[in-house]
Amino acid sequence: MGLGGKQEQEYIFQVPEVEKKRALEELREDDGIREQSLEQMREWIAKHPNIKRCRTDAPFLLRFLRTKKFSVPLACEMLERYLTIRRLYPQWFQNLDSEDKDLADIINAGYLVPLLDRDQGRMVLFSCAGNFDPHKYTSAHMVKIHSLITEALMDDEINQINGYTYVNDESGFTMSHISLWSLTDVRNILRCIQNTTPMRHKSNHFLNISSNAIKLIEFAVSLLNEKLRSRIFMYKSTEELYANIDKKILPKEYGGEVPLQEMLNKFKVLLKEKRESILALDDMYIEIDEKTCTLVSEMNEELGMGIEGTFKKLTVD
Template sequence: MAPQIRPISAELQAVAKERLNEDPDRIEADLQALKIWIEQQPHLNPRTDDQFLVAFLRGCKYSLEKTKSKLDKYYTLRTKYPELFCVTDVDDPILREIQQLGPIVYLPNTFNGARVGIFRLGVAPAEKYKITDVMHVGQVMQEIALMEDDEAIINGIVFIMDMNGATASHLFQMTPGLAKKMTVFNEEALPMRPKAQHFVNTIAGFETIFNMVKPMMSKKQQERLFIHSKIDSLLEHVPLKYLPKEYGGENGSIQESIVEWQKKFDQYRDYFKENTKFGTDEKLRPGNPIDFDSLYGTEGSFRKLNVD
């Protein structure tokens, strides 16, 4: 049976072939090999629809072993830390309230093929919303993008964090423990490909948090970090036309993005309810169970997951 995935343009297919080692004639066999492995894992119960699994294959450049590891980590961390990584109710009032403020938006037009995302930390007051609540909105958007944004999966994402209006209270919520969990999940469990992360309009205290988080990241990701005190230097990396109208650009508007994503949250209501069905059962994992306390405890050194 032919794989049940969306067709992509010839241009995007050429990029997938060159950068991700995708061979259209082998996708069916690659998916079948991954599904056979999943069936052999007594502890792992993931989604197995083709569109979902091909996102992991693409995110791992069709390395089957890396795909196995990333898929396992994705569900391992979601099961262990559902309060951080596993949203099941997109009708949650706080989630919807934050989404309508628009702290996180994806813009309609790509830049060099990559999706452009903006995180405006200051629009969600720290005295009213926890940073984890804001991150839940980002988690929902990431998961929807995983299912339907071929440009983001294949060409990656350019992410801009605009700290205009943010306060020290926002920064204080990013504890070392939370930073560790977020870093490992984003780097080792998500099959998304960040092309660059830009921090603009930085505030006092940011450097302390930045210097705490940066060593937790891989060298490759560290090289993709850029700090801009003002927007002018950001424009040397991302031309103004690729920013939204609110920034003087031509790439849609933040309000339009908010409205569009409200509709997507509605459309994916049942999808997220289904998240309760999927995960891992560490009691059934072959070999030794994962020692989460030593991995994520506030004491001692941090070690990356090894669950392949």
């Protein structure tokens, strides 16, 4: 995947009619607006004093335009933030190599797996906290896995239009998972998710929440904006989840038809195909002046309550 130039003209909008209709109704997208917006974004990138290298192909820029419903100023702001956090947090967003031993082991353990079937057209990301070993890996590994897997999915135009559903099985979540995280890290990663990641987050479902997990989840939810907060659902059992998510699309272990391992094996084929283009994202470059960059000062702000330290200090009933 090059960083601009020649492949720009080759774009053809090829999605099923149902997605074309949704794009028009929900995102105000038609051929004219799309063409005009892409042109404006490319012009903005070319003139930006600090953006030195950036992808300018349509699938990449449409991530931002669709997330921001074709408001070019908001899409440009989100792109600038996206490039900036990649620089500010290389431990989370760079060198996303599916063949890195640690990352490959976490993927193979089945910690985060995109499901084969969609939820009302949305891509479903299924996570199992118990499949992430907190004694072996760090919070940076955890974020990196999410970054790698979402980068593999974000150029897909059906995902861009329909958005994402998250299903999180929190059984197996322990105090050891909590102690991986500092409060500052939790706050910063949530800021990255809501302000800089070009994804339409449609709903987030948590099941089998232990008393350990509830404290962390409640804290994290309190930092989200109201729109994202209203899209979070919690269940005491898998059966309760079926009221909102079609049982058939879930892994066999959760009442569906296809075993989680089989879904994972299919996804690993996609990761292999996408490996080079994901690693090439590191070629993009924005210069950051830490004194004037608003994102840097936002990220450095102390938490509202002046809370410090890690979740080890949270008392758990």
